[in-house]
Amino acid sequence: MRYQGGKVRIGKAVAATLKKQEAKYAKELGLTTPLPYFEPFGGMLGVMRYMGEEKGRPVRKRVASDVNQDVVEMWRRAQKGWKPPKKCSEKEWERMRRSALTARTPSAARGFVGSQVSFGGAFFSGYAGRYDPSKDFCAQGARGLAKILPEVQDVKMYALPYEEFHPKGYLIYADPPYDTHYASFGRNKYMSRFDSAKFWRTMEEWSKDNLVFVSEFKAPRGWKTIWKQQVNRAINPRQRTDYGYGTHKSVERVYFYAPPKKSSFAKPTLGLKRSKLPFRTIVPKLHVNQGRRWAPKGQTSARASQKKSPQAKRRMRPTRKSSPKEAKK
Numbered sequence: 001m002r003y004q005g006g007k008v009r010i011g012k013a014v015a016a017t018l019k020k021q022e023a024k025y026a027k028e029l030g031l032t033t034p035l036p037y038f039e040p041f042g043g044m045l046g047v048m049r050y051m052g053e054e055k056g057r058p059v060r061k062r063v064a065s066d067v068n069q070d071v072v073e074m075w076r077r078a079q080k081g082w083k084p085p086k087k088c089s090e091k092e093w094e095r096m097r098r099s100a101l102t103a104r105t106p107s108a109a110r111g112f113v114g115s116q117v118s119f120g121g122a123f124f125s126g127y128a129g130r131y132d133p134s135k136d137f138c139a140q141g142a143r144g145l146a147k148i149l150p151e152v153q154d155v156k157m158y159a160l161p162y163e164e165f166h167p168k169g170y171l172i173y174a175d176p177p178y179d180t181h182y183a184s185f186g187r188n189k190y191m192s193r194f195d196s197a198k199f200w201r202t203m204e205e206w207s208k209d210n211l212v213f214v215s216e217f218k219a220p221r222g223w224k225t226i227w228k229q230q231v232n233r234a235i236n237p238r239q240r241t242d243y244g245y246g247t248h249k250s251v252e253r254v255y256f257y258a259p260p261k262k263s264s265f266a267k268p269t270l271g272l273k274r275s276k277l278p279f280r281t282i283v284p285k286l287h288v289n290q291g292r293r294w295a296p297k298g299q300t301s302a303r304a305s306q307k308k309s310p311q312a313k314r315r316m317r318p319t320r321k322s323s324p325k326e327a328k329k
């Protein structure tokens with residue numbers, strides 16, 4: 001399935017690497033059975049799908065989480081038989097995107113459309129059909145979901161930020177949003193503002209009690225590369241790189257910090273204090289849409305609010321009586 005930073009192409013190879021590393025440390029850590037597996041940045045479960053079964057049998061407990069509550073709702077509902085929409089016009093896509101801004105509950109359809117029918121799989125970044133009208137992104141996403149579903153049917157899903165977890169005794173694969181600070185093409189509006197420094201500190205902390213592996217392009221000092229591969233990445237469709245418009249090549253790596261304490265594996269726990277949070281969308285409030293500024297109903301876009309009519313400007317000018325200094329007196 002399409003997703004920004006998703007591991008659809010390299011998921012199998014990454015999962016094989018994780019299993020190999022687990023086997024390598026099994027003796028040192030006294031492991032006799034496969035470790036429970038946790039992905040705090042689950043997304044489209046590109047690696048998770050290969051971590052469950054061996055020879056048709058479930059081999060370990062698996063848990064995933066993601067801060068995108070709509071995407072998690074999509075997985076939870078799909079595990080219970082929900083089917084994604086067959087079609088999604090640009091109008092419907094826009095209606096769903098706006099609905100996230102006022103919604104109080106997550107929506108499986110919004111999770112599906114926001115990821116599968118958006119450019120580069122970046123959540124509601126732009127209607128994908130506009131950039132490639134020859135493809136039926138909705139049907140493609142539905143086929144992908146049907147294919148992956150049997151492989152992730154038993155995965156326990158949480159809709160929480162990774163900071164809520166304090167795991168112990170787990171095999172962990174963390175695939176966070178890319179650190180845009182490192183990316184050679186710089187920041188753009190499709191990238192989230194993720195605190196990477198805090199993330200790496202937390203992963204070092206988790207490494208004391210878990211076997212932790214991280215996917216990124218670069219890592220702070222002390223982290224070792226245990227696997228790498230060149231990948232194509234979708235970026236801002238209007239941005240040109242040496243590889244053409246909207247695409248970029250980078251070397252994706254899996255990093256490891258240090259083996260954990262042997263005693264951590266006696267009683268695995270996720271260390272959760274709460275399992276649910278109120279709904280909060282990750283859809284951006286203001287959105288540049290085909291050259292027009294868009295703002296939620298009842299609000300004005302940043303650019304529109306700068307262009308005030310002369311009457312409005314006059315209304316905003318403080319009068320003698322209502323000036324802040326006067327008011328204080």
Ligand SMILES: C[S@@+](CC[C@H](N)C(=O)[O-])C[C@H]1O[C@@H](n2cnc3c(N)ncnc32)[C@H](O)[C@@H]1O
Pocket residue numbers: 003004005006007008040041042043044045046047065066067068160161162163175176177178192194
């Ligand atoms: C690179 S993607 C993961 C892709 C996934 N491995 C796959 O194969 O599809 C990063 C994910 O992290 C999620 N995310 C961003 N900030 C987060 C946070 N603070 N806690 C948990 N998840 C977060 C995003 O919603 C996104 O789904």
